[in-house]
Amino acid sequence: MPELSYRIVCYELDDDTETVILDTTARAFIAVTGTLDEHGAMHGKGTHAGPLPLLKRIARLIAEDEQLAN
Secondary structure, three states: OOOOOEEEEEEEEEOOEEEEEEEEEEOOEEEEEEEEOOOOOEEEEEEEEOOHHHHHHHHHHHHHOHHHHO
């Protein structure tokens, strides 16, 4: 069987304008989207797919990323 891959496309929505900010194909992904409420609290939804060893590696890279940690 061929190896699975995923195509991830993310749009920025500004009124009636859609702008592609991410269009990529990969063997695994971890994605989180969020909305800020009127109190500044973020409410998010996450999803992921791919082989477990690759997901673990991606999660570790995200956890160790200085920009994301701040």
